[in-house]
Amino acid sequence: DAIANLRDRVDTLIVVSNDKLLQIVPDNTPLQDAFSVADDILRQGVVGISEIIVRPGLINVDFADVRSVMADAGSALMGIGTGSGKTRAQDAAVAAISSPLLDFPIERAKGIVFNITGGHDMTLHEINSAAEVIYEAVDPNANIIFGALVDDNMENEISITVVATGFTQPGDTQLMLEANGAVDLAAFYQKSKTNKDEMGPKASGNIKDFWKKLR
Numbered sequence: 001d002a003i004a005n006l007r008d009r010v011d012t013l014i015v016v017s018n019d020k021l022l023q024i025v026p027d028n029t030p031l032q033d034a035f036s037v038a039d040d041i042l043r044q045g046v047v048g049i050s051e052i053i054v055r056p057g058l059i060n061v062d063f064a065d066v067r068s069v070m071a072d073a074g075s076a077l078m079g080i081g082t083g084s085g086k087t088r089a090q091d092a093a094v095a096a097i098s099s100p101l102l103d104f105p106i107e108r109a110k111g112i113v114f115n116i117t118g119g120h121d122m123t124l125h126e127i128n129s130a131a132e133v134i135y136e137a138v139d140p141n142a143n144i145i146f147g148a149l150v151d152d153n154m155e156n157e158i159s160i161t162v163v164a165t166g167f168t169q170p171g172d173t174q175l176m177l178e179a180n181g182a183v184d185l186a187a188f189y190q191k192s193k194t195n196k197d198e199m200g201p202k203a204s205g206n207i208k209d210f211w212k213k214l215r
Helices: 002-007 018-024 031-054 063-070 088-097 124-137 172-178 185-203 207-214
Strands: 012-014 074-084 111-118 143-150 157-165
Touching: 002 012, 012 157, 018 031, 031 063, 031 074, 031 111, 031 143, 031 157, 063 111, 063 143, 063 157, 074 088, 088 111, 088 124, 088 157, 111 124, 124 143, 124 157
Parallel strands: 012 074, 111 143
Antiparallel strands: 074 157, 111 157
């Protein structure tokens, strides 16, 4: 098996199946455009993670941080989400962790790297809101690293790239290759909102304390 052989020779392996890409590309998309969309999705994943290392940002991450999550991590999954409007940060975070590309429960991941990108109008509160959504969805003991960047080309939008690693439970790898289910975005968002409401004011807390938990 080619994937199994490759997995033994790399730190982290992200497998993106054509079936998953079909869930993202609209039905009426011409063939060449569909391949372009697929290529762009993969490009966003690579760029999203590499940029938090090589580009100075609002929240800087060095190579050692990313390596702590991705070294010898085995199989990994990638999700990308974009949001606009008043709840764009939360919407982007929910979309990223509910992406069809993430075909395995993200709460089983032991390592998370995510990058938040927005224009000059992106606020600290929005970064915190996006981070909270992801933090509440994953294992409390997971090693979580994230960065935030300002992109002059982005207006009124926020984009988030998530890479989840460290799926170590028995059968996880095989399930990752076989799973075809999608996540109900509305149900997840409502659950996240309910949990936050139940937790009260402490759910948001002090942003410095929150980021200390993530790091």
